[in-house]
Amino acid sequence: MQFDVVVIGGGLAGLSCAIRLAEQGKRCAVVSSGQSALYFSSGSLDLLAQLPDGTAVESPLAALPALAQQAPQHPYSLLGAARVATLAAETVQLLARCGMQMQGSSEHNHLRVTPLGTRRATWLSPQAIxxxxxxxxxxxxxxxxxxxxxxxxxxxxxxxxxxxxxxxxxxxxxxxxxxxxxxxxxxxxxxxxxxxxxxxxxxxxxxxxxxxxxxxxxxxxxxxxxxxxxxxxxxxxxxxxxxxxxxxxxxPTLPPSVLGMRLHQALRQRLQQLGGVFMPGDTVLRADFDGQRISGLYTRNHTDIPLRAQQVVLASGSFFSNGLVAEFDGIREPVFGLDVYSQPQREDWSRRDLFAPQPYLQFGVQTDASLRALKQGQAIVNLYAIGAVVGGYDPLQQGCGAGVSLVGALHVAQQIAMQEVSA
Missing domain, CATH: 3.40.50 (Rossmann fold)
Structure with a gap:
């Protein structure tokens, strides 16, 4: 089966990237192994709520230079502040095209009321919250x-x-x-x-x-x-x-979340309206390589017929969705064997204090500045990594998980489109 782009993962990052590519006329397939993490979310989307040193962030875009100093491997730091600002604005427009009118601005965080009656800083929230x-x-x-x-x-x-x-x-x-x-x-x-x-x-x-x-x-x-x-x-x-x-x-209530499910359904419907192919209940198991390029993907449901594409986007999520696997001797990315940020000693993966920032949350795939995935220190020419599978940031402590997914998704979609134009 031949596509322009195959996206591995049907969550926020994978669907957003596929939608933007489909809007540009690309034939996209999204391989989704199970329920999206959106089913467990509040429906609100974070951009940046806290710096690694614990400083609360009121203006996410204004805080990006400080973030780059404290966390140079953060995906925002790799892309640069100007690029993040542009893509954050484009994200709001993409969500609107999916029928999701959100409240909020990348210039200033707002506070949403939580199920416990407290308030939490965030970037975008559904109008219902x-x-x-x-x-x-x-x-x-x-x-x-x-x-x-x-x-x-x-x-x-x-x-x-x-x-x-x-x-x-x-x-x-x-x-x-x-x-x-x-x-x-x-x-x-x-x-x-x-x-x-x-x-x-x-x-x-x-x-x-x-x-x-x-x-x-x-x-x-x-x-x-x-x-x-x-x-x-x-x-x-x-x-x-x-x-x-x-x-x-x-x-919001305990999962499954109506607000999170609605966001996921809106994204999926938009992709399919654009002609994208959504392949639920399937998992990419392995890949064929031709030098530093992926030539074919094999899934659980298509073990003998490879999926072939000019470009591949890895948006398989973190440990929650088996995009990363923890074993006794280390952390690995199971499909391509990519380079992973992690700590070599297991005792350094977590902290005893449950509420302290946990080091393992920053584990993930290494990329170059264009978000191309690295293997043995070299970028795979036609493989990008986005969302929770990427390392270098803590989505919970820094309050940036959704933003990293969305900004990275739109960046990669543009990179792929630019490559096609230059070719």
Missing amino acids: PTTELGGVLPWRKLAVLGIEGFLDFQPQMAASSLAEEQGVMAKVASLHLPLLDRLRNNPSEFRAVNIARVLDVPENLAVLTEEIRRQAGEAEAVFLPACLGLESDQPLAALREALGKPVFLL
């Missing part, structure tokens, strides 16, 4: 934080307590009694945010939901609900807001 500016406060003094009777993946009491303590608001707590969910409620394994959303998104159920929220919210100026609404679009939330006549916002 309540946010404030840095140093700002919520504009309402009376809130209703409402759970769903029997739904254990969201605890409104915890969120309300934090909001009252940190924001000084009066936060009423209650649980919605919705008989239309009884069938799901009787089976705990089915009573999850995604399945609830499939019921609450039905237009015929809007009146029941509206009346129960109105009864429980009372005189509250705004309502916070668990993110069990709007699996396919913002329309159910917009209709609920109009029916109630007051602001309604969603707080």
Whole structure:
């Protein structure tokens, strides 16, 4: 099977790169082994929230020179501040073309309200999530934080307590009694945010939901609900807001995340609308090399028929998705045997303090300044690495995982397009 580009990995990085390439007329295939990590995310996207030395970041773009000094192997440092700024702006446009209108700016982080009622700095958030500016406060003094009777993946009491303590608001707590969910409620394994959303998104159920929220919210100026609404679009939330006549916002729940799944589905649909091929449930096992060039890829479902492409993009993720594998004698990248940033001694991979930055989170594939993957110190001519599989940064401590994925994806897509033009 012949393609212009094969992307290994169907997560945020892989899909974004494939979409941009498909928009430029490339025939792309995305090989996806399983669920994207987006299914476990809040739906918000980080660009840079903290420097390696622990300094909080208010303006991500302004902090990039300091980041380059402290972490010269960070993907942002390899690309350069000007390039990152340009690609961050292009990311917002790409998401909009996928139907995802996000709030936020790369110039200044904002604070999103978390499921615990605290606030966390981030770059872009879905319109459904309540946010404030840095140093700002919520504009309402009376809130209703409402759970769903029997739904254990969201605890409104915890969120309300934090909001009252940190924001000084009066936060009423209650649980919605919705008989239309009884069938799901009787089976705990089915009573999850995604399945609830499939019921609450039905237009015929809007009146029941509206009346129960109105009864429980009372005189509250705004309502916070668990993110069990709007699996396919913002329309159910917009209709609920109009029916109630007051602001309604969603707080992420335990996985699977409705907000994260919606982002993933929007990206996948955009790729397929552009003619891209999405190959779910398949895994690239090995590759044929012709010198410093990949000539063919073999997958679990296509062991005898190689996938051939002019360019290959590795977006296979980190340990979570087996893009990296930890063994007794070291860390390895399992498909191509690429060079990996890591610590040689196992005792240096982690720290005893669970909440301290963990060294293993910075492990990953080594690349050159163009994000071409390295093997035995040499760049493979037609293989790029993007997203969580790349080393040199800590996505959690530095708050930059989504940004690295998106900025790297668009950079590589442009590199490939430029190569085709020059050829």
